[in-house]
Structures are given as C-alpha cells and as structure tokens.
Amino acid sequence: MRATLRWAHSDLRSHRGEALFLVLVSGGIVASLLLATALFGYATNPWQRVFTQAHGAHVWIHSGRSSDASKLARLDGVESVAGPYPTESVTVTSRGTRASVELRGTLRPPSVGRPLLTAGHWLDPSDPAGVVLESRLARALLAEPGDTLIIPGTARSLTVVGIADSAEPRYSPGEQPGLVWALPSALRSADGQVTGLRLTDPEDTDYAVQRAVTVLGAGAISEVSTWQQARAEAQGENRLLGQVLGLFGLGALVAAGCAVHGAIGTRVRGHLRDISVLKAIGFTPGQVVRVFLLQHVAYALLGAALAAALTQGLGGRIPGRLGDAVGVWQGLPGHTVALLAVPVAAVLFIAATTGLAAWRAGRVPPVPVPRPAASAGGRLTGVARAALGLRLPPALVLGWRQAFTRRARSLATVVRLALPLLLIVVAMSAWTTIDRFHSRPADIGLAAALTVRPDAGLDDTATRALLAGNPRIAAAYPGVEVAALVPGQTATIALRGLGTRQDPYPYALAEGRRAHGPDEAVAGQGLLDLLDVRVGDWVRMTVGDQPQILHIVGRSIEPENAGRVISTSLDTLRENDPRLHPTLYQLRLRPGADPHQVADELSRAAHGHLDVHPVANPADGLSPLRGVVLALIAVLALIGITELLTAIGGTVREGERDLLALKAIGLSPRQITGITVTAMVCTALAAVCVATALGIPLAHWLIDAQGRSSGIGAGLAQEPSPVLLVPFGAVAVLGAGALAALPASRAARRRLADTLSAVA
Structure with missing residues (x-):
C-alpha cells in the first residue's frame, strides 16, 4: 500500500x-x-x-348559462364535481395595469379545485364586493389584500380580500383570463358557467x-381545459x-x-x-x-x-x-x-x-x-518529401506528419478533443437561437408587438381611427379569437382570424404557403399533432353550434397556446358567421418604436377604453439560459484543456525518440519545438472542423426537436454566425499551440544524455 x-x-x-x-x-x-x-x-x-x-x-368545462351542467355529475368515471359556478368576463384595473378576468361566483371554498389561500382570508357575505385573486393574476396587477380593483366603463369596484394558489390554467395576458373568486351577488351579468370534474381515472x-x-x-x-394542459403550462x-x-x-x-x-x-x-x-x-x-x-x-x-x-x-x-x-x-x-x-x-x-x-x-x-529503433511512424511519405522539396519549413511538414502518422491513435485524439468542442458549438447555437427570438421576433411568429382589445365603450370605427392616428404604428390587423372544439370533441383549440385578404397578417411559415383563398388557414405544430393531420388536409371544428371547415395550407411557427392554434383571415370567419366583429387588433410597430411607450399613448388617448399589452416573447423566460450556457461552455472548455494537455504530453513523449535524429540533421531547438506545436495545431484544427461539421446539424436537430415537443414547431434553430465560429476555432487552435509551446521547448533543449536514457 x-x-x-x-x-x-x-x-x-x-x-x-x-x-x-x-x-x-x-x-x-x-x-x-x-x-x-x-x-x-x-x-x-x-x-x-x-x-x-x-x-x-x-377537467374544467365552460358552458352557456342555459345548459344543465348538473347532468355532468352522473357521467361514468366522474368521482366528484365542482360547481356549476356562474361566471362573468370583465376587465379590471389596478395600479394602472389592466387584465381580463373571469369572475366566478361561489359562497364557500369548493371541495374540488379548492383555492389554497396564501394571503388574506376567504369571501365574507358581510363584504359583497370582496374577491379572492389567483396568485399569478395578483402579481400581474401588483394587488394585495385591501387593494381596490376598478372595472372600467362602470361604477363597479371590487376589494381584494385574499390571494390563493390554484391548479387551473394560470393568467396569461392576451391568452388566458385571470381567475377571481367572488360572491354570486357580485356578478351583475353572468355570461356562462363553469364545472369541474374530478375523475376516478385521470387518464380517461x-x-x-x-x-x-x-x-x-x-x-x-365554449371551452374545455384539462389537468395535462395546466401542468404543461405551469x-x-x-x-x-x-x-x-x-x-x-x-x-x-x-x-x-x-x-x-x-x-x-x-x-x-x-x-x-x-x-x-x-x-x-x-x-x-x-x-x-x-x-x-x-x-x-x-x-x-x-x-x-x-x-x-x-x-x-x-x-x-x-x-x-x-x-x-x-x-x-x-x-x-x-x-x-x-x-x-x-x-x-x-x-x-x-x-x-x-x-x-x-x-x-x-x-x-x-x-x-525494447523500443523499436525506428520511429513507429515509418519513413516520410511521398507527400512529405515533396513538401520538403518545395522548401516548406521542416517544422511544418514534420509537425503535420507527427500529428497524423499513427492513424488510429491520431483519430482517437481528434475524436476525444472534438467531443467537448462539438458540445460548445451546440451551446453557441442555443445562444444564437435565443438572440434570434429577441432581435427578430417576426421570424418566430411574433410580427406584432402589441395586442389591443377595445371595450364596449369604443366601437370598431373609433378604434381604427385611434390606431391610425398614432405615427409609431406601422400596421393594425383586426382580428377575433375564439375557442373551438376539435374533431372528436376532446379538447378546445384557438381559432384565430387575423387581417384581411387585402392586408393579410404576416405569419412566419416553416412549411407550405400563406392562406390566400377562401377557407384556407395555417396551423401550429401543436394543432397538427393534436389532430394528427398534415399540411394539405382539411379539418372540421365547432365554434359553439357553428361548424367551421378549413383547408390547412401551411404550418406557422406558433409560440402561443402550445401551438394549438389555427389561423385564417377575418374575412373567412365572417363568411361563415357575418355577426363576427373584430375584438382585438395586432399592432406592428415602426422600427425603433418602444412598445411600452406606444401602449401608454394609446391608453391615454382612449381614456381607459383600450386594453393594451405587449405580445409575450417566449425568450423572455429563457434569460437564465444565457448564464447556463456560459457555465456549460466553461466546463466543456476545461474538458478540452484536459484533453489537450494529455495529447501534448503524449506527443512530447513520443517525440523524444526522434530528438537525436532531428538534432543530427541540423534542426535547431526552435525548429524542433515548432514540430510539436505544429502537430498540436493540426490536431486541434482537425477537431474544430469535425466539431463544427457535426455540431451545427446536431444543434438544428436538438432545437427543432424541442420546438416540436413544445408545440411551437421546427424551424427555430439558428446556427452560429461566422463572427462566433471563426474566433471559436481560432481560440481553440491558437490555444493548443500556446499550451504546447512550453513543454515542447523544454523537451527540445534536453541534454543529450537525458535523451539517450529516454530512448534506451
């Protein structure tokens, strides 16, 4: 021992x-x-x-007021039921922030889907205007117990008495309304009801x-939400x-x-x-x-x-x-x-x-x-002799020969060094893709910077005039978004009509073409996967009691609603239902315009009749990924340095047997050092080329696979620019040469007696 x-x-x-x-x-x-x-x-x-x-x-099922939701309790597989609760869709403001919410009338905490209070207390019949906010909505409104919520356009106000966590889909501006529990008496004009079903088998x-x-x-x-959707969103x-x-x-x-x-x-x-x-x-x-x-x-x-x-x-x-x-x-x-x-x-x-x-x-x-008298590399190849005949520097020719003479060993060294470099290329691709989300949002389906929703106090003509009067707005696309039941009636999707045939919305397409003709639409990857359809298929869905049949002519990059969105023009939807009118506008701003500044200007000009909020960019939640990528690159660089040190040590040790011969033919210690440095530079250059050639396709595959699994779809990946790849390769190659210089110089200046003992 x-x-x-x-x-x-x-x-x-x-x-x-x-x-x-x-x-x-x-x-x-x-x-x-x-x-x-x-x-x-x-x-x-x-x-x-x-x-x-x-x-x-x-399962949470939103239905009309006249439907008999009590029948749901008698369905096979239903263990218990929450509700039905009356609901009212309103807009509330707090501290200058607006949010679309669903008021849910209930007297006491339900046994199914029970809100978990984190602050304040539950509803009290002695305070008819008191409400309990879902925690994410409360954070968006900067609301705390004791604050007052105003319903614009009315004389109504609500008092926050509590904040609670909920396992239902959480508030998302422009996508999912916030949840507010209130006493039934606080609902002035209930427009629907919601029922929760707890199943004996969640997989059913x-x-x-x-x-x-x-x-x-x-x-x-009108809408169905499931526990799988809520979990994925959370x-x-x-x-x-x-x-x-x-x-x-x-x-x-x-x-x-x-x-x-x-x-x-x-x-x-x-x-x-x-x-x-x-x-x-x-x-x-x-x-x-x-x-x-x-x-x-x-x-x-x-x-x-x-x-x-x-x-x-x-x-x-x-x-x-x-x-x-x-x-x-x-x-x-x-x-x-x-x-x-x-x-x-x-x-x-x-x-x-x-x-x-x-x-x-x-x-x-x-x-x-005993070690063989001759170098394991054998004699000089014809190419090496020809290069020496052309009076190329001996260090360059002999260094290249030393790097690639032993093919199996050289290949193993290149592969081991290329592996961490390949992962660094993938990490740089992830970084570049995130930058693309920020710098070119239109390429990933975010052509609009703001979403505007007028309330009942502002008609369509007045809204268009207000938007046209702002010089920072490049285009305003009227639209409507409704929930639709998919074929088989197992889930709801978002059916969106944006823009007109004369002024179509600029969707970012990854496959197919734009929707121009009647009944044509583009769909997100999440919808294609949900319905098991492809571009070119026809799909049938139901909006209320109205069927809608659309021809999918393209796949759009759709970052909202997990890609479960089918989009067409507003004209197409109005042909099927002439009663439809724009309920929102997607605004594309001029270059350099600040979305928050434009939103403030529109809100002031509309005197509170417009709900304006920036379009959410998925990259906003990925900002921690930048630090993660940098840390991973540092770890991978350490692995690469370790492999380089190993390769340098092996190359120097293998070169000891040739040292006497190199000195005998008249090479100086500097030239002998150059042989080892050149060998390592050639090895590192080969590893960089392999890592770049394999890393970029691998990064595309991994990023697109993640895009498909999230519903956004393939087509997000962005390879690193030459501005990143060239310095990366240069640092790897020059770093290999710099690390090899000192040990190679020491070996080249060894005494002849030491060299003889090393090769004996």
Missing part, C-alpha cells in the same frame, strides 16, 4: 495541472446535473403539490370530455432549462470520461518501463490497475463532493430562477436521495472509463520490451 501511495503521489506531482482540471471538470459536471435535477423538481412539484392539496379537478380525460359534449351538446360548450421554461442542463451535463460527463480514458492510456504508454519495474518488484496486475483507478476516482470524488456541497450550501443564493429552483428542491422529499445519487452515478461512470483504460496497464509485461 505504501508503494502504491508513493507512486500515486509522484504521479500527482508530475501532473498537477491535469489533476486540477479533472477535479474542476468533475465538479462542474456534477453541479450541472444537480441543477438540472433541481429544475425538474421545481418545474413539476409546485403544481403537483397545489393540485393534490386542492383536490384539483381533472378525453373520454370524459366526449361524454360531456354529448350530454350538454357541442353548442353549449412547468413552462423551467422544464426546458432542466432539459438543457441535463443534456449538456450528460454530454459533458461522456466527454470527461473519454478525456480520462485518453489521459490514462497516454500515461500508460509513457510509463511502460516504470510499470514493468513495478511488476518486477512484486506488483500484481490488479495492484497496477488499482493505482490508476483509485487515483482518478479520488479526483472525481473530490470534484463531486465539492459540487454537492456548493450546490447544497450556496445553490439557493444563485440569483433568478436557478436559485428559486434549488430552494424549492431542497424542501422536496427526494432531495437527499438525489443529492447523493447524482454524484455517485457520475463518479461510477468516471470509474468505469478509468478502469477500462487502466486495464491496459495491468497487461504490461514485467520484462520491458
């Missing part, structure tokens, strides 16, 4: 930098995997906790919706961040394992004589393997322990969503198990790759095998 420890200590002193990098790499990988685990728990658990504690409904949601539509009639149902960008961290963490773990495997293999080749001596003095093959295995497992354990300790102690202090995720995750039941399992799994993987490489050390014979 003492001899083993002395050998490990000696090796550590000889490779301090490599050991430090391995510890840092292991720590970075484990930290990224732990943060990914925290984000997954943060994305799923809060909603699940609220759903469980609230005894949430699996589609069947339950079909039965509900059959019982009430398709014309009676998880949001947190799950995406977790997926990105987990994907890159696993990729970095594989890259680190390959780097460790290469480092041990190179070290075994460089210490064949020492290993033979160890065996000659009594070391068994198992003991030799354990020397390398325990040494690198110790590095991995140290890095993993540091990562786990830092994540546990300081993870909650990370600013933004990552810190919140770690704080919530630390309070979950499976936190301790994950905190132990993730580092242990990473260390076991590194141990497996280490053992595979160290096994070669155990096979070294106890009697040293």
Whole structure:
C-alpha cells in the first residue's frame, strides 16, 4: 500500500495541472446535473403539490348559462364535481395595469379545485364586493389584500380580500383570463358557467370530455381545459432549462470520461518501463490497475463532493430562477436521495472509463520490451518529401506528419478533443437561437408587438381611427379569437382570424404557403399533432353550434397556446358567421418604436377604453439560459484543456525518440519545438472542423426537436454566425499551440544524455 501511495503521489506531482482540471471538470459536471435535477423538481412539484392539496379537478368545462351542467355529475368515471359556478368576463384595473378576468361566483371554498389561500382570508357575505385573486393574476396587477380593483366603463369596484394558489390554467395576458373568486351577488351579468370534474381515472380525460359534449351538446360548450394542459403550462421554461442542463451535463460527463480514458492510456504508454519495474518488484496486475483507478476516482470524488456541497450550501443564493429552483428542491422529499445519487452515478461512470483504460496497464509485461529503433511512424511519405522539396519549413511538414502518422491513435485524439468542442458549438447555437427570438421576433411568429382589445365603450370605427392616428404604428390587423372544439370533441383549440385578404397578417411559415383563398388557414405544430393531420388536409371544428371547415395550407411557427392554434383571415370567419366583429387588433410597430411607450399613448388617448399589452416573447423566460450556457461552455472548455494537455504530453513523449535524429540533421531547438506545436495545431484544427461539421446539424436537430415537443414547431434553430465560429476555432487552435509551446521547448533543449536514457 505504501508503494502504491508513493507512486500515486509522484504521479500527482508530475501532473498537477491535469489533476486540477479533472477535479474542476468533475465538479462542474456534477453541479450541472444537480441543477438540472433541481429544475425538474421545481418545474413539476409546485403544481403537483397545489393540485393534490386542492383536490384539483381533472377537467374544467365552460358552458352557456342555459345548459344543465348538473347532468355532468352522473357521467361514468366522474368521482366528484365542482360547481356549476356562474361566471362573468370583465376587465379590471389596478395600479394602472389592466387584465381580463373571469369572475366566478361561489359562497364557500369548493371541495374540488379548492383555492389554497396564501394571503388574506376567504369571501365574507358581510363584504359583497370582496374577491379572492389567483396568485399569478395578483402579481400581474401588483394587488394585495385591501387593494381596490376598478372595472372600467362602470361604477363597479371590487376589494381584494385574499390571494390563493390554484391548479387551473394560470393568467396569461392576451391568452388566458385571470381567475377571481367572488360572491354570486357580485356578478351583475353572468355570461356562462363553469364545472369541474374530478375523475376516478385521470387518464380517461378525453373520454370524459366526449361524454360531456354529448350530454350538454357541442353548442353549449365554449371551452374545455384539462389537468395535462395546466401542468404543461405551469412547468413552462423551467422544464426546458432542466432539459438543457441535463443534456449538456450528460454530454459533458461522456466527454470527461473519454478525456480520462485518453489521459490514462497516454500515461500508460509513457510509463511502460516504470510499470514493468513495478511488476518486477512484486506488483500484481490488479495492484497496477488499482493505482490508476483509485487515483482518478479520488479526483472525481473530490470534484463531486465539492459540487454537492456548493450546490447544497450556496445553490439557493444563485440569483433568478436557478436559485428559486434549488430552494424549492431542497424542501422536496427526494432531495437527499438525489443529492447523493447524482454524484455517485457520475463518479461510477468516471470509474468505469478509468478502469477500462487502466486495464491496459495491468497487461504490461514485467520484462520491458525494447523500443523499436525506428520511429513507429515509418519513413516520410511521398507527400512529405515533396513538401520538403518545395522548401516548406521542416517544422511544418514534420509537425503535420507527427500529428497524423499513427492513424488510429491520431483519430482517437481528434475524436476525444472534438467531443467537448462539438458540445460548445451546440451551446453557441442555443445562444444564437435565443438572440434570434429577441432581435427578430417576426421570424418566430411574433410580427406584432402589441395586442389591443377595445371595450364596449369604443366601437370598431373609433378604434381604427385611434390606431391610425398614432405615427409609431406601422400596421393594425383586426382580428377575433375564439375557442373551438376539435374533431372528436376532446379538447378546445384557438381559432384565430387575423387581417384581411387585402392586408393579410404576416405569419412566419416553416412549411407550405400563406392562406390566400377562401377557407384556407395555417396551423401550429401543436394543432397538427393534436389532430394528427398534415399540411394539405382539411379539418372540421365547432365554434359553439357553428361548424367551421378549413383547408390547412401551411404550418406557422406558433409560440402561443402550445401551438394549438389555427389561423385564417377575418374575412373567412365572417363568411361563415357575418355577426363576427373584430375584438382585438395586432399592432406592428415602426422600427425603433418602444412598445411600452406606444401602449401608454394609446391608453391615454382612449381614456381607459383600450386594453393594451405587449405580445409575450417566449425568450423572455429563457434569460437564465444565457448564464447556463456560459457555465456549460466553461466546463466543456476545461474538458478540452484536459484533453489537450494529455495529447501534448503524449506527443512530447513520443517525440523524444526522434530528438537525436532531428538534432543530427541540423534542426535547431526552435525548429524542433515548432514540430510539436505544429502537430498540436493540426490536431486541434482537425477537431474544430469535425466539431463544427457535426455540431451545427446536431444543434438544428436538438432545437427543432424541442420546438416540436413544445408545440411551437421546427424551424427555430439558428446556427452560429461566422463572427462566433471563426474566433471559436481560432481560440481553440491558437490555444493548443500556446499550451504546447512550453513543454515542447523544454523537451527540445534536453541534454543529450537525458535523451539517450529516454530512448534506451
């Protein structure tokens, strides 16, 4: 054991930098995997906790006032029912912020879908104007218990008495109205009712919706929301961040394992004589393997322990969503198990790759095998001799030959170095795609910057005149958006009519063509997947009791409503229902116009009769991804540096046998140093080319796969520009040369006696 420890200590002193990098790499990988685990728990658990504690409904059905919703309680598979509750759609304002809300009349907290109070108290019959706000709506309105909500255009006001969490779909400006619980007497003109169904089998949601539509009639149902939709919406960008961290963490773990495997293999080749001596003095093959295995497992354990300790102690202090995720995750039941399992799994993987490489050390014979007199590379190739004949610098020609003479070994080095570089290219593609969301929102389906909804006090003519009078508005597209039942009547989708045939809305198309003729429409990926249709198919849907048949001629990039949107012109919808009038306007602003400033101007000019809010950009919730990408690039760079150090050490050691011959033919120490530097530059250049050639298609595939799974659809990926790729390649190549310069220079200036002993 003492001899083993002395050998490990000696090796550590000889490779301090490599050991430090391995510890840092292991720590970075484990930290990224732990943060990914925290984000997954943060994305799923809060909603699940609220759903469980609230005894949430699996289906919420909005229907007309005249429908007999009490029949739903008698459906097969329905365990319990919430409601029916009368509802009224209104707009409220608080502290200058407007929001569309649904007032839900109820006397006492329901047993199904029960709101979980986080502040204030429940409704009190002695305060008929008191209301309880859903927590996300309260944050959007900056409202607290005691605040007053104004209903514009009326003399009505509501007093906030409580704030509660709910497992129902949360408030989203322009997409989902906020939920407000009120006493039935607070509803002046109820325009519908809502019923919640809790099922005995949550997976029978589609069947339950079909039965509900059959019982009430398709014309009676205006909207259906399910627990799966609410869960997916609640998880949001947190799950995406977790997926990105987990994907890159696993990729970095594989890259680190390959780097460790290469480092041990190179070290075994460089210490064949020492290993033979160890065996000659009594070391068994198992003991030799354990020397390398325990040494690198110790590095991995140290890095993993540091990562786990830092994540546990300081993870909650990370600013933004990552810190919140770690704080919530630390309070979950499976936190301790994950905190132990993730580092242990990473260390076991590194141990497996280490053992595979160290096994070669155990096979070294106890009697040293004499090294061949000739270089393993053989003679100069015809190309190399021709290059020397053209008076190219010998360092350049011999360096290129040294890099690629041993094809199997050179290929393995290039592959190991290319793997972290490939992941960096993928990370840069993710960064560039996020920048595209911000800089060119029209390319990802966000041509409009503002959405305007007039209230009853402003007719269509006055609204158009008001919008036309603002010089910062480039175009205003009238439209209407309604909920429609899909074929099979298992879910609702958004049917949108925007623009006219003379002035069509500029949808961002990823497939097909624009909708020009009658009954033509474009659809999001989420809708195509939901209905299992493709571009070119006809689809039938129901709006109230009105059927609507549309021909899908294109696939649009649709970031709203999980892509479950079908869009046509307002003219097409009005041909089927002449009573339809614009209920909203999508505004495209002139370059340089500030959306918030334009929104303030319109609100003041309309004297509070316009609900104006910016169009939500999905990239706004992905801002933490930038910091994640930078941290991952740093970890991958450490892995690349570790692999470079290994390759440099192997190249210098292999070049020792040629040192005497190179000096004999008259090469100076500077030229000999240039050979090693050139070899490493050529290796790094080959790895950069491989990483770029494979990384860009891989990034496109991964980003498009994520887009399809989220319903937005493929076509989002943006490859890094040459402005990023060229410096990236230059830094990798020049960095390889700079790292190789010092050890190569030391080797070139070794004494002849030392060189003779090295090749003996």
